[in-house]
Amino acid sequence: MKNIYDIAKLAGVSIATVSRVINGTAKVSDKTREKVLAVINEEGYTPNVFAQGLGTNTMHTIGILVPIITDIYMSNAVYYLEEALHEIGYDCILTCTGFHLDQKEQHTTMLLEKHTDALIYVGSTYAGKGESQHETQYIRDAAEKVPVFIINGLVEGKNIYSTVSDDKNAVYSVVSSLIKSGRRNIAFLSDSASYSARQKLAGYEKALSDAMLPVRGEYRIHLRKDDIHYVRDLLIGYRDLDIDAAVTVADSIALGVLKYAKIRGISVPEDLSIVGYNNSVLAISADPEITSIDNHIEDVCRLTVNRLNTILSGEGEIEPSVCVNCTLKKRCTTD
Numbered sequence: 001m002k003n004i005y006d007i008a009k010l011a012g013v014s015i016a017t018v019s020r021v022i023n024g025t026a027k028v029s030d031k032t033r034e035k036v037l038a039v040i041n042e043e044g045y046t047p048n049v050f051a052q053g054l055g056t057n058t059m060h061t062i063g064i065l066v067p068i069i070t071d072i073y074m075s076n077a078v079y080y081l082e083e084a085l086h087e088i089g090y091d092c093i094l095t096c097t098g099f100h101l102d103q104k105e106q107h108t109t110m111l112l113e114k115h116t117d118a119l120i121y122v123g124s125t126y127a128g129k130g131e132s133q134h135e136t137q138y139i140r141d142a143a144e145k146v147p148v149f150i151i152n153g154l155v156e157g158k159n160i161y162s163t164v165s166d167d168k169n170a171v172y173s174v175v176s177s178l179i180k181s182g183r184r185n186i187a188f189l190s191d192s193a194s195y196s197a198r199q200k201l202a203g204y205e206k207a208l209s210d211a212m213l214p215v216r217g218e219y220r221i222h223l224r225k226d227d228i229h230y231v232r233d234l235l236i237g238y239r240d241l242d243i244d245a246a247v248t249v250a251d252s253i254a255l256g257v258l259k260y261a262k263i264r265g266i267s268v269p270e271d272l273s274i275v276g277y278n279n280s281v282l283a284i285s286a287d288p289e290i291t292s293i294d295n296h297i298e299d300v301c302r303l304t305v306n307r308l309n310t311i312l313s314g315e316g317e318i319e320p321s322v323c324v325n326c327t328l329k330k331r332c333t334t335d
Helices: 004-011 015-023 030-043 049-054 072-087 101-113 133-143 167-180 195-210 228-236 251-264 281-285 297-312
Strands: 061-066 091-096 118-122 148-151 160-165 186-190 220-222 245-248 273-277 291-294 321-324 327-329
Touching: 004 015, 004 030, 015 030, 061 072, 061 101, 072 091, 072 118, 072 297, 091 101, 101 118, 101 133, 118 297, 133 148, 133 160, 148 297, 160 167, 160 195, 160 297, 167 186, 167 195, 167 245, 167 273, 167 291, 167 327, 186 195, 186 251, 228 251, 245 251, 251 273, 251 281, 297 321
Parallel strands: 061 091, 061 118, 118 148, 148 160, 160 321, 186 220, 186 245, 245 273, 273 291
Antiparallel strands: 291 327
């Protein structure tokens, strides 16, 4: 099958000229255009995205970066992003970066070398742990070349745009409601120190402080990993875990808490309220079904693509960051 280089050679022109003829975007003489079109027709050539992009300075391709695709939140985000991008005529290149800084930098460089029109980073891991500017310098460097969009992470810089869920207020509201229902020993379970996790923790601590309750270190449970059985076994290992509510940063963690309660013979929600996060399929697959905070990932993704389209189409300026409200989906693990 012939490619753009073959067409250019047969027509005796540059590959850029072939692309200009394909796109009809620049001045090409009638004689040259007819010659190129004749070769294209004779060879049955079908232009690909690369060929089209050469003449328009756009590949109509967006790079999407996720740390891990097996995570339900991440896979849902990719689905909604790809769907919305295709609706406005863009293709996607997906890459899984892992969580280490050097890998994030390498995958960013790879996508830039493919002449993507913009980059979308999915997940607050890309906003770093708030420890230093070095954690996110690769994003600022990328933004000097193409627009950069971050889902549920905040990085300040020119040409960087964030769409975040209102995690702090969501957790604050849930914890405040638990307190009003009589819960006092409320645990917070998190598996990271990402931007989103820090926002959730801040909401948890503020709700306790506003209710004049102590923020107890033993109730802030940091997990080494987001794994259902790991969470279950970790909690079983606590000898004196006296909690009457658990607020978690993911439904998988909440499911681990639910399994712990079943093994310990703890009644849910009578003696232990459990709240998950993301309102994923795990929440409704559990028995009993888990109350969960819905961060509306579809809305976040579609808003991100709308903002991206505004920038790439030159329609106008957009705010550096926008926030999407969360809602609580009450089910069987809370009163």
